[in-house]
Amino acid sequence: MNQYWTDIIYGGKSLLTGLAITAREFFSPVVTEQYPYEVPTMTPLFRGHTELIGNEETGLPNCVVCGACPRACPSNCITLEGKKAESGKGRVLTRYILDFSKCSLCGLCVESCKFNALRFSRDYNLVSFDKDDFIYMDLMKRLEEQNRCKK
């Protein structure tokens, strides 16, 4: 029989403490971040899509088309094209297509690059109406845009 009474007393008390807690929460300030108005800042190591690094003066990519990153990529999303450099030595990058719809941001390509030509960008909100913008993401074009807006 006392289980009957302890249920009532203990239960009633626990219900009231529950209400008290939510009341206190009701009057405490808002915790959420109002996204379109307050934009979050990404940490330095944040992994956005991979992007080419251009050296400071000429703005040309450091990439020498060695083909390490397409081999390292588990879901082979990188297609590379390069041509002989006029100055005779080494190769120059002409096309660097990243299939961002298959990329799992694992970072194996950035690790495998010995010429400091690839890094993670920090933009998280890529939006487009057309899937092809992501399947054939042209990193060369993005690098030129970066250089243009840097000037």
Add this chain to the structure above:
Amino acid sequence: MSVPLHLRSDEVFVLNLGPQHPATHGVLRVKLTMDGEYIVKAEPVLGYIHRMHEKMAEDGIFAQFMPNTARMDYLHALAFNHGWALVVEKAAGIEVPERAEYIRVITVELNRIASHLLWWAAFLLDLGGFTPLLYAFDDREKIIDLLERVTGSRLTYCYMRFGGVLNDIDDEFITGTRDFIKRLRSRLPRQYHDLVTHNIILIKRIKDIGFVSAEQCRRYGATGPVARGSGINYDVRKNEPYSVYPEFDFDIPVFPEGDSMARYMVRMHEIEQSMRIIEQALDKLPAGPVMGKAPRQLKPDAGYYYSAVETARGLLGHRLVCDGDKNPYKLKLRSPTFSNLSLFGEVAEGMLLADALAFMGSLDLVIPEIDR
């Protein structure tokens, strides 16, 4: 509270707790043969999110499977990274520097707390309480920001490499972790225990529901909080110590009752134990490199290797068969929830629908880990 069921064949109907149902947390389908609101037979149907990770492992070289591990149990992805790194280091005999081991333990334990917080939120959502979800996610966001600072991603981490970890942790991460632990310690008694654990409605809802005996756990191979909720004192970090776990003193919460309340209390205590481990690891963090020397082309010599890791849901085993080639010859992933769910059919018989969902919530299912 299971009522003896006489199978009145004319009144039995089949209810599909369908692949798309709010309480299954993923695409699990349970074929329930119901008599009124009592479950006569429950048969989980799997495979709706099966991606054949084991074949992917055989295609790529060892390093290329690391991103896959995070896609199996995305709530405790770092433990899966750790399991895969351990088995390959065992096979190839790679040394891991001391500091990297400590960083691995810190990040895995932080990830375990985040996983338990999300389980707690989803479990309360199944039982009808909406507000606790927001409080738990408030804390979980702090952990996700910390882990984003050091690993770069927020949910599916690809942070560990054979022989160490990718990036070192900086002071801001350490002070952030200590603040987080202080904040969670102050919130646990109020927002978690007073609001929910001692609430009479919750106690009535999960006490003496879904009783699983220790013998049932052993015969079905259930491990982790499900086994520890039935009185089995088994935790891979203690019974089969790996990495630097022996250097920390933490205890394993074991509750003998075996009902959903016991499993609930096991996970709540595990959050506190993980915080203890993180604090000790932060105090004893040695200096030094975070990446040992690992051969570029990994070719472990032939043989059968096995590594076990304690994830938030139980024992995760990697059975790796190598034949000396640069690809794994065969990889079997023994996922904990696969065995934990296999006892659902036997325990859910005679239960009410509402109790069966409370019981399923207490099993803490992550469906991509079951289907692999």
Add this chain to the structure above:
Amino acid sequence: METSVWRALLYLVGIMVFAGLNAAYLGWCERKGAGRIQRRIGPCEVGYAGLLQPIADGVKLLSKQLLVPRGVDHILFRTAPVLAMIPAMTSMVAIPFSANIQARAIELSVLLLFALASIGMMAVLLGGWASGNKYAIISSARAVSQNLAYEIPMLVTVITVVLLTGSLELREIALKQQGGFWHWNVFRLENGHFLTMWISFIIFFICSVAETNRAPFDMAEAESELVAGYMTEYSSMGFGLFMMGEYLNIVVGACLTTTLFLGGWDCPLGLTPGVWWFLIKIYILIFTFIWIRWTYPRTQIYKLLNLSWKFLIPFSFANLLITAALIKVF
């Protein structure tokens, strides 16, 4: 006779507007209240602080297509939501908003309100059965057993109030409680009623929460178990009507509680009685409905039923006996 037609028309429009606005803006209050409890903002995009959100929802619901599942009885399927809405609206007739604002002073208004409440329960049963969905059938079976189990203690506690005031007419009950909060039934001090009255107030409040299928007793439309309970198959205005019916039931429950226990339109200090006091009390009670919903998990169907049969009914009968004895003695 001529004024009574105008009066009837005025009250008809007044009640429709009151019911419509309340049904819409209770949704807004609920989402704002839930937001604040969960430390977030709630609707704030549509109009200033989201005030136009209910209008936007209404328009969206109106513009959607009402899907009728195959092999289902059309007539029953369409009448169920209407049947959920009408009793809640009609019971506004008998509620005394203030001394002179009352649509019609019906003699047995308490009885009328409870009769209409059970019709509302019929709607849930019909909705669940007519949509031919297994989850809906389970939910309607639960709803019937729950409403049945909670109507008995509710009626018994109402009898204790009726015993005190001696009449079944809401206006009488409210008039008896005028003049300051110590006259209210909840704090009825003279001849020893203070012991029993607040118990019946608590029981009545719990039963009104259960009667309107609100958490922690929302077994009928348990989102996480039965997908959406009896409302699963309803889209657009069918679902809209069910939601408006539920919110109006809450308003009627709150009005009933204030009239029976909290002294209707009476001002706590007995100075300026008026309809605004009545509205303040209703909205405080409605806020507690919302507050309770966002604090507690859901009970399980059997524990819910035996909470009523084993706890509430014995307590309410004991309460009734004590009140009757007290009246006899003093």
Add this chain to the structure above:
Amino acid sequence: MTICEKLQQALQPLFPLCDVSSEPLVKDEPQVADSEKEESQTADTPTVGVLWTDAGRYGHHLDIVCLPDQVVPVAGIMDREGFFLEAITGVDWLKRQQLEVVYDYNRLGGEHCRVMVRTFLPRNNPVVPTVSSVFPAADWHERETYDFYGIQFQGHPNLIRILLPEDADFHPLLKDYTP
């Protein structure tokens, strides 16, 4: 007297003839990598017997190779000794035209000891008795191994596919499977 030794005593009647060789089994494992040395396929399947292995290096303490029909008695002994079935998996040795079934047993609590039981089946009709009567956990694991390798488990209550769609007619993890 560790658990492993006690277990070994229990297994003695099943494997009377074998001597307890302590050098790792890997040595006489066929070097599949150097494929130019074509050995005869069936000759070099590992010898039946119980073998100690270094747990730190390989992860399991005992490595038992047994004949297909000894699988159920071994499972019975494991059950009696208090082990639990961790996983059942298959390995496709295409070069030796053999399918291998690997059972992993482990202890729940108490002293740690992991045992690996292996058995080899001909690749054309791989049939092995089921252990789901002893360990209900095996029910799903065996269905999964059948699903991926096509190994028939005799006496299994309902041997249907568990992860792949019911109407799939291929076994993906076989080495000669081309999508």
